[in-house]
Amino acid sequence: MxxxxxxxxxxxxxxxxxxxxxxxxxxxxxxxxxxxxxxxxxxxxxxxxxxxxxxxxxxxxxxxxxxxxxxxxxxxxxxxxxxxxxxxxxxxxxxxxxxxxxxxxxxxxxxxxxxxxxxxxxxxxxxxxxxxxQRLAGTFRAAVFGINDGLVSNLALVLGIGATGVPTATILFTGIAGLLAGALSMGAGEYVSVRSQRELLEASTPNPATRTVLSHLDLAANELTLVYRAQGMSPERAEVHAREVLRTVAIATGPVKVAPRGGLSPAVDEHEAIGTGLGAATSSFCFFASGAILPVLPYLFGLSGPAAIIVAAVLVGLALLATGAVVGLLSGGPPLRRALRQLLIGFGAAGVTYLLGLLFGTSLA
Missing domain, CATH: 1.20.1260 (Ferritin)
Structure with a gap:
């Protein structure tokens, strides 16, 4: 212009x-x-x-x-x-x-x-x-979910127990117990989840021994088409692809994969994408524990009463803002809006538990 x-x-x-x-x-x-x-x-x-x-x-x-x-x-x-x-x-x-x-x-x-x-x-x-x-989706999901769950659940536990008026030592040990119980539960759940997913994928992996019999198939019957139809191809496309594979086998010097080109992703790649059960369990344990330790810190350093509650809420609030902002940055959304959303959700859950603790503390007094 x-x-x-x-x-x-x-x-x-x-x-x-x-x-x-x-x-x-x-x-x-x-x-x-x-x-x-x-x-x-x-x-x-x-x-x-x-x-x-x-x-x-x-x-x-x-x-x-x-x-x-x-x-x-x-x-x-x-x-x-x-x-x-x-x-x-x-x-x-x-x-x-x-x-x-x-x-x-x-x-x-x-x-x-x-x-x-x-x-x-x-x-x-x-x-x-x-x-x-996509490369960090699994790890990122586990990190955000684990840290956020640790922050919110243990803050709610500490505030709810603290509101009942029990001694500071009881709040401290309750918080530590909540940290260990939650982290172990997260780790065990992630291990079972990943192992189960890997086992399901392994059950869907073609048997490598099948590759060795391709050259002996009846070309007229062409039963290889059934393999590709079972994997989701149309009958016409399965037949064309099977004939291509058999023709390749006839002149190839090496083994040919049964998995269709352009079809379902190889199971081994999916196995690598989801990681190992032990690695996922360790990550989930650490992520949850890193979040759950923050509400306990004031009590570990000797604070008690309203001061401990305020410090715990501030620490958790800052962490919630940080995780929300990171989610916003990675998703391409407004970081501030995501941070405030995370803060409101976390404090909302903890606030309900605190009010219930006050209610039970008054009724038991």
Whole structure:
């Protein structure tokens, strides 16, 4: 788009800021690309190149009024700092949010191509972030669930028991018992869950010995089609694929897999994705315990009464805000809103237990 009206001081300032932001965003993508290889590296470098084209647009509008280089927006510079040091899915999630806030849709000085680029960039970064989210989905779910469960359940237990008016030592030992009981329960449950899932997957894994008999099958009967039909293929596609496999077997020098190409994922990959039972149990135990210890800390350090309750609530509240913000960052949603949601849910559950403790304490007095 050609700028037809005379450029005012406000236009120059805005263009200079756009120029600085494009330079900073391109640097973020280059920094992220430096920590990756293969296809992801190529995609990130292509994004940096696109930001360079946007930079050239603003340079052309500014001409000799570009002035000294300005600094990009604070959030973009913060992204660059994270990208240089971590290059993690958190940075991609933040970059996804940054791309969604492009001002070019409402700016007549930006071309429609630039506005479309920014919209597409959001989807590209979303796709890259989704890869990272998928890689850590299981661990992340266990971490958030374990820590949050430990925080809320033990805070509710400590506040509920404390509200009845029992001695401080009783509250302390109750909190420790709740920590150990919950962590052990979480660990045992996760172990059984993962082991059961692995056993179900193993039951669905083709028998390796089947591969050795393929060359002896009756080509006319072609019973291999039944294997692929049982795995979900249509009769026509199963027959075509079975004939391809048998033809390959006739000329191959090595074994051929029974699992259909483009069909169900190999069970071994699914086994690797869900991890081991012992690893999952250990992680769940540690995650729960790390959350459940916070409500107990004030009592461990000798506090009692309202002071201990307030300190425990503050510690748990900060932890809930932190876990909620992390969920928001990784999901591409507003971190503050997710943090407040986590806080309200946790304090709501603990508050109900505290009120019940006051009720029972009064009735028993």
């Amino acid at each position: 050609t700028h037809e009206r005379p450029a005012g001081a406000a236009d120059i300032r805005r263009w200079r800021q756009y120029l600085a932001d494009e330079q900073a965003e391109a640097a973020v993508y280059r920094d992220l690309a430096a920590r990756r290889t293969g296809e992801e590296k190529e995609i990130l470098l292509a994004l940096a190149e696109a930001e360079g084209r946007h930079e050239a647009h603003w340079r052309a509008l500014l001409g000799d009024q570009a002035g000294t280089p300005r600094r990009g927006a604070m959030r973009t510079r913060f992204l660059g700092f994270l990208a240089r040091r971590f290059g993690s899915v958190f940075v991609l999630a933040l970059a996804q949010r940054a791309e969604s806030r492009s001002p070019y849709d409402d700016d007549d000085d930006a071309t429609s191509t630039m506005a479309a680029d920014e919209c597409i960039h959001e989807e590209v970064v979303r796709g890259l972030a989704a890869r990272g989210r």
